[in-house]
Amino acid sequence: MFAVNWFKKARMHRCQFGRWLSSSRILHKYGTVSRVAMSYRRGALIVLEGVDRAGKTTQCKKLVQALQESGRPAEMMRFPDRTTKMGKLISAYLEKKSNLEDHTVHLLFSANRWELVPLMRQKLEQGVTLVVDRYAFSGVAFTSAKPGFSLEWCMSPDVGLPKPDLVLFLQLHPAAAEQRGEFGAERYENSDFQKTVLQRFEQLMKDPSLNWQVIDAAKSIEDLHKQIKTHSDTAITTAESQPIGELWK
Ligand SMILES: Nc1ncnc2c1ncn2[C@@H]1O[C@H](COP(=O)(O)OP(=O)(O)O)[C@@H](O)[C@H]1O
Ligand SMILES: [Mg+2]
Numbered sequence: 001m002f003a004v005n006w007f008k009k010a011r012m013h014r015c016q017f018g019r020w021l022s023s024s025r026i027l028h029k030y031g032t033v034s035r036v037a038m039s040y041r042r043g044a045l046i047v048l049e050g051v052d053r054a055g056k057t058t059q060c061k062k063l064v065q066a067l068q069e070s071g072r073p074a075e076m077m078r079f080p081d082r083t084t085k086m087g088k089l090i091s092a093y094l095e096k097k098s099n100l101e102d103h104t105v106h107l108l109f110s111a112n113r114w115e116l117v118p119l120m121r122q123k124l125e126q127g128v129t130l131v132v133d134r135y136a137f138s139g140v141a142f143t144s145a146k147p148g149f150s151l152e153w154c155m156s157p158d159v160g161l162p163k164p165d166l167v168l169f170l171q172l173h174p175a176a177a178e179q180r181g182e183f184g185a186e187r188y189e190n191s192d193f194q195k196t197v198l199q200r201f202e203q204l205m206k207d208p209s210l211n212w213q214v215i216d217a218a219k220s221i222e223d224l225h226k227q228i229k230t231h232s233d234t235a236i237t238t239a240e241s242q243p244i245g246e247l248w249k
Pocket of ligand 1: 054058059181217
């Protein structure tokens with residue numbers, strides 16, 4: 001009994017040692033405690049989406065910092081991750097240093113997500129909440145904004161990715177986004193294309209199997225942060241007792 005209480009305490013304090021115990025063989029001797037600890041172990045997958053300059057990167061950083069300060073293990077990821085092999089090809093394409101066929105580019109962006117899935121799963125199972133700056137939704141919205149690409153074709157390579165527990169969509173009118181600075185020289189940075197991207201996002205948001213939360217990104221950075229933090233706290237608590245889902249399956 002003492003051991004059971006001790007393990008529960010370790011869980012409550014969410015300390016590193018408690019997490020180690022939850023994955024250790026010792027704890028598995030105690031059936032009920034083991035189940036509690038297993039459920040604790042999973043972190044949430046939180047995705048921020050939105051058009052360029054809606055404030056995704058700003059809010060991802062603030063959310064990770066706030067979660068860490070409140071004692072929850074959290075890390076930020078971003079897609080595309082330009083540091084990997086796939087990411088370097090994508091980066092050259094976005095910087096217009098190389099040209100690639102449109103289907104090829106789409107599959108490269110998807111491959112860039114898949115190559116990070118083992119790491120994502122590992123982190124989530126260790127209890128780390130992942131705050132992700134863009135995910136499959138951006139991939140689909142951007143390619144399907146090009147002529148001749150259906151939403152279905154664009155979604156298919158990402159079917160089965162770890163399913164986000166929460167997708168925060170930072171909604172900002174393209175005209176308001178433009179006021180936040182000039183577009184850079186990268187590919188896709190023009191307002192007509194961004195308008196079509198927004199329409200594709202709106203189609204994706206109709207999917208009720210996902211926990212979409214639309215946030216008015218015209219608000220101040222602090223107001224947005226508070227709202228995002230509240231949604232995230234709820235999603236983290238819910239995710240703890242659920243297995244990691246599969247996207248669009
Ligand atoms: N809520 C906000 N209100 C006004 N400006 C913002 C807000 N959030 C971010 N910004 C500014 O807008 C620009 C784009 O923000 P960023 O977080 O890089 O957007 P994204 O990652 O969506 O492209 C930055 O200069 C940032 O400081
Ligand atoms: Mg950004």
